[in-house]
Amino acid sequence: MSKYEPVIGLEIHAELETESKMFCGCKVVDSTMAEPNRHVCPVCCGMPGMLPVPNQDAIRMGIMVAQALNCEIQPFNKFDRKNYFYPDLPKGYQISQFDFPLALNGYVDIETSNGPKRIRVRRVHLEEDTGKLFHLDPKVDGAKGALVDLNRAGVPLLEIVTEPDIANAEEAEAYCRAVRAVVQYLGVNSGNMQKGVIRFEANISVREKGTDVLNPRVEIKNLNSFRALRNGTEYEIKRQSKVYDKGGTVDQETRGWNEKTEKTTIQRSKEDAHDYRYFPEPDIPPLNIDMDWVAEIAKTLPELPAAKKARYEDLGLSSYDAGVIVAEPESAAWFDTALSAADAHSADIAPKKVVNWMTAELFGLMNAESLSIDEQPITPQMLVSLIGLVEGGKINGKTGKAVLAEMFDAGGGDPEQIVKDKGLAQVSDASAIEDAINAVIDANPEQLAQYLDGKDSLSNWFFGQTMRAMKGKANPQVVRPVLNKLLEARKG
Ligand code: ADP
Ligand code: MG
Ligand code: ZN
Numbered sequence: 001m002s003k004y005e006p007v008i009g010l011e012i013h014a015e016l017e018t019e020s021k022m023f024c025g026c027k028v029v030d031s032t033m034a035e036p037n038r039h040v041c042p043v044c045c046g047m048p049g050m051l052p053v054p055n056q057d058a059i060r061m062g063i064m065v066a067q068a069l070n071c072e073i074q075p076f077n078k079f080d081r082k083n084y085f086y087p088d089l090p091k092g093y094q095i096s097q098f099d100f101p102l103a104l105n106g107y108v109d110i111e112t113s114n115g116p117k118r119i120r121v122r123r124v125h126l127e128e129d130t131g132k133l134f135h136l137d138p139k140v141d142g143a144k145g146a147l148v149d150l151n152r153a154g155v156p157l158l159e160i161v162t163e164p165d166i167a168n169a170e171e172a173e174a175y176c177r178a179v180r181a182v183v184q185y186l187g188v189n190s191g192n193m194q195k196g197v198i199r200f201e202a203n204i205s206v207r208e209k210g211t212d213v214l215n216p217r218v219e220i221k222n223l224n225s226f227r228a229l230r231n232g233t234e235y236e237i238k239r240q241s242k243v244y245d246k247g248g249t250v251d252q253e254t255r256g257w258n259e260k261t262e263k264t265t266i267q268r269s270k271e272d273a274h275d276y277r278y279f280p281e282p283d284i285p286p287l288n289i290d291m292d293w294v295a296e297i298a299k300t301l302p303e304l305p306a307a308k309k310a311r312y313e314d315l316g317l318s319s320y321d322a323g324v325i326v327a328e329p330e331s332a333a334w335f336d337t338a339l340s341a342a343d344a345h346s347a348d349i350a351p352k353k354v355v356n357w358m359t360a361e362l363f364g365l366m367n368a369e370s371l372s373i374d375e376q377p378i379t380p381q382m383l384v385s386l387i388g389l390v391e392g393g394k395i396n397g398k399t400g401k402a403v404l405a406e407m408f409d410a411g412g413g414d415p416e417q418i419v420k421d422k423g424l425a426q427v428s429d430a431s432a433i434e435d436a437i438n439a440v441i442d443a444n445p446e447q448l449a450q451y452l453d454g455k456d457s458l459s460n461w462f463f464g465q466t467m468r469a470m471k472g473k474a475n476p477q478v479v480r481p482v483l484n485k486l487l488e489a490r491k492g
Contacts, residue, residue, distance in 0.1 A: 004206040004241045007214060008166035008233065009122075011201040012179055014189045015129060016061045016156040022128040023052030023095060023284075028155050031132060032195050036149035044128075044154030046091030051283050054079070058126060058156035059287075061188040062102050063297050065158055066124040068182045068304055071106030073294050079126075079281040088131035088148050096159075098278040100286070101125035108162075108182075109306060110174040111323070119175050120163040129155040164203070164214065169233040173226050176200050177327070181305045185329045193225055202233050205250065206240045216252040220264055223257055232257035236264050308332055315339075315351040324359055331373045334358075338380035347388040357387055361401055365408045377412040378404070386415040395419055395426045398472055428475040430482055433466070436474070437486050440465045452491060459487055 018028055024043035043050040063073055078100035081093040106121035131153040135146045160179060166172050180198055183189035189198055205217040220236055223229045235257075240250050255264040280286075303311075305326040312322035312335075325335045335358060342349040362383060366376050383404070390400040403424065407413040419425055427433060440462060441448055451458040466479055 002241055003208055004237075004244065005209045006166075006168055006233075006237045007164045007205045007207060007217075008168070008172055009164035009203040009217075010162045010166060010172060010175060011203070011219075012160040012176065013129075013199045013201075014065070014158045014160065014179075014183050015197045016058050016158055016188050017190070017197075018055055018057045018061065018156050020055060021154040022055050022058055022126070022156040024050075024154060026154065029151055030195065031149065031152040031155075034151050036147070036151060039151045040153070045150060052095060052281070054126075054284060054287065055156060059102070059289075060297055061156070061186070062124065062126050062158050063289075063294055064186050064301060065160070065183060065188060066103030066106065067294075067298050068186060068301060069103075069106040069108060069121050069124065069160065069179070071103035071121055071124055073103050073289060073291075074100060075289050075291060076100055077102055077287040077289055079284045079286075080278045081281050082127075082276045082278055084276060086130065087146065088133050088150075088153065090131070090150065090153065094127060094130065095281050095284070096127035096278075097125035098273070108175055108178050110171060110178055111319070112171055112174060117165075117171065119165045119171070122161045122163050124158060124160050127157050127159060129153065129157045164205075164217075169230045169237070172202055172233050173230050176226065176229060178305070181327065181329070185302055185304055187302075196224070199224070200229050202229065202236070204233060204236045204240070206237055206244065216250050218250065218252070218264070219254045221254060221256050221267065222259075224259070228257050228259060231262060232264060235262065239264065305329075305332075312351070312355075317351060317355055321352075321355045321359060325355065328373070334373050334380055338384055341381050341384040342387070345384055345388050347391040349384065349387050349391055353387055353391070354384065357383055357404075361404055362408075365405060376408065377410075378408060379412065382407060382412060382415060389415055389419060393426060393428065393475065395424055396472070396474075396476060399424050399426065424473060426475045427470060427473050428478050430478055433470070433474055433478055433482050434486065436469050437462070437466050437479070437483050440469055441486065441490065448490060451487065459483065462487065 020026060021028060021044055024041050026039045026041050026044055029039050043052055066073055078097065079095050080098040082096045082098070083093040085092055101123045103124040104122070106124065108119045108121060110117055110119060129152050131148050131150040133146045133148055136143050138144050162175070166175060180191045183198065184191040191198055200223045202220045202223060203217045204220065205215040207213050207215050218236055218240070220232050223232050236255070243250055251269060253269045254267045256267045257264055309322045309326045312325060313319060317325070326332050335355070338354050338358065339351055342351070342354050362376070362378060366373065369376075386400055386404055389395050390397055395403065403415050403418050406418060407415060444465070447458055447461060463479060463483055466483060467474055467476070
């Protein structure tokens with residue numbers, strides 16, 4: 001056991017999927033796809049004399065996120081200049097919010113292996129994204145240096161900052177997953193981490209257990225996946241613990257996570273707020289947020305992941321299954337449609353049945369082909385009608401799985417039709433089953449003799465042979481008792 005405990009605060013940057021940029025009319029485009037520097041204007045390029053105008057839709061989306069994170073929306077908002085030089089920041093400053101942010105004092109409830117925990121959200125503020133740098137590789141590009149693409153410069157960005165309430169990498173991941181799910185459910189961000197539209201930074205310090213000091217913290221950047229967030233956080237906790245063990249001190253600094261070496265390395269010593277020389281953005285008057293508008297926005301929030309999960313648990317799903325379904329809005333939407341189809345179906349199909357078929361069978365087929373729920377061919381109606389055939393005794397569970405796999409490979413289909421066309425209907429007719437069993441017994445006199453000699457376990461073998469002879473279509477609930485009766489009869 002380590003004598004140290006980690007103290008972690010997270011900063012999440014999420015782009016907002018507005019039509020146009022934060023302070024100009026340029027289109028917001030997928031910066032990994034669009035031709036570089038095609039969506040730029042004097043405002044987002046930082047030309048002198050240009051006037052930025054805040055994008056109302058970005059403010060609306062920011063308010064939605066802040067409400068979903070249980071924050072207090074602030075009636076008085078101000079934009080500030082955060083001054084620093086970087087080649088992808090043509091103005092030499094970023095318009096952000098410093099002392100009067102959009103929202104304060106929220107929280108996110110997460111599940112941990114020690115039970116539920118509340119992570120406090122300190123603030124949510126609006127700012128603008130920077131451009132992107134592409135570092136040239138002389139071997140590939142024939143030149144040294146870097147290229148800059150300003151398509152992303154000025155894209156609305158929401159920064160969400162927690163209190164240092166997070167105690168380990170597991171909690172950090174659970175928190176980031178929860179916030180990512182919220183922005184996805186709200187439809188304001190795709191959650192695509194490869195494209196960098198949502199980015200995580202972890203502020204980490206360690207202290208001796210049982211104390212409540214806040215030691216100097218290290219901020220880790222470049223955490224581009226949940227794996228990087230986990231591993232980077234764990235690495236940094238160990239690194240700092242070792243430094244203190246050797247009697248050293250940890251400096252406040254910014255470090256980058258290196259995916260290849262699995263180490264953090266120093267990027268720069270971390271500045272404090274005063275280093276940025278924040279001052280009020282002179283071109284944007286402070287905003288008075290209309291609280292009636294805020295109340296209207298609150299009414300537009302969809303059912304959020306936490307509420308959805310609670311509703312599924314009320315329907316009899318385990319917390320684990322409910323968590324799996326709500327993790328992505330697409331799978332929750334798919335499941336909700338399946339629930340309505342199950343309700344409308346004549347057979348009695350419990351939500352628990354639907355989730356079992358969905359997570360165990362359908363997700364299995366999807367994972368094997370690396371398809372998402374939106375890319376795979378089975379509709380909720382198809383799955384529910386298949387479950388109906390099984391629950392109604394038309395086919396057995398094993399045949400059901402085979403039919404699902406067949407529909408999946410064929411790009412969809414009507415399970416009832418497949419069962420009809422392939423003659424897969426389950427045989428429950430006792431006389432047909434009796435004939436098959438008698439034929440199996442007669443064809444295997446040796447096994448029968450052993451059975452009659454007292455080797456009872458052979459009844460399972462006869463059961464298997466019967467199912468095989470009937471090509472898996474026999475209703476096992478009928479085969480069992482009929483087989484027992486016929487074997488008993490042979491005892492004479
Ligand atoms: P800024 O980055 O603007 O200077 P803060 O220093 O207040 O803001 O905090 C940034 C993030 O670092 C917050 O998430 C906060 O909870 C976290 N944090 C602050 N102090 C510590 C600390 N000693 N150890 C770990 N995290 C910290
Ligand atoms: Mg910060
Ligand atoms: Zn522009």
